[in-house]
Amino acid sequence: MVKIGILTGSTRDSRVNSQVAEWVKSMADKRGDADYELVDIKDYNLPRFNEPIPAIMSKDYTTPEAHVWSKKINELDGFIFVTPEYNKAITSGLKDAIDYLYVEWNNKAAGIVSYGSTLGVTATNDLRLILSVPKVAVVGPSVAMSLFTDFQDMREFSPASFHEDSLNKVLDDVVAWSTALKTIRNKVEAR
Template identity: 90%
Template structure:
């Protein structure tokens, strides 16, 4: 069975991101097709990315603060990124968390759940481009939610019921691709 991490995309104290991630996990846990885990990037206390060499240049190089982060991403087979859209992109905290690592992301699958004033569509597209460099295969369907209709007063998450169907399509693809990509990583695949 594959292990899928549901990664938060915000570290702000006032974030609603955790509410969305918990919703994703509650739906995912009903499925029984993978092991799902909520992975809150805020828990890893990663400082601003300011390393002497990029992770892509040295497979062995991981910043001291990122060792636990590296271990967590290494043990996962796929991801659901839950990202808000800030200024038409992903948050700096999420970008830094991705940039700290390279090989740990390689040949894994991801889906995106986004939200924002324009449904987080630009953040989703931004994340697709960012994840292409560390060789993460981002699945086609994505969940896009509005701060105006899926949140009460932009603070309390209250998603429209149809989002659950879309999320299940994302999860279907992430589980299938994560399973297939295990063989690319040289791991035994059991269905």
């Protein structure tokens, strides 16, 4: 069974991101087709990204927190990124968390659940482009939610029921692609 990390995309104290991530996890756990784990980037206390590029490629991190982060991402086969849209992009905390690593992301699958005043669509497109560099295969379907209709007063997450169908399509593809890409990683590691 593949291991899928549900990654939070915000580290703000006042974030609603964890509510959305917990909803994704509760829906995913009903499926029984993968081992789903909530991975809160805030728990890793990653400082602003400041690693020398050669360290990223060699896993010789100078930031102690990066070692723990590396271990966690390395043990996962795929991801569901839960990202808010800030100023038409993903958060700086999420971007830093991605940038700290490279090989740990390689040949894994990801799905995206976004939200914002314009459904987080630009953040989704931004994240697709960012993840292409460390060789993460982002699945086609995504979930896009509105701060105005899927949240009460932009503070309490209350998703429309039709989002469950969209989320299940994302999870279907992430599990299938993660399973297939695991065989590719095994071949690459065997070389």
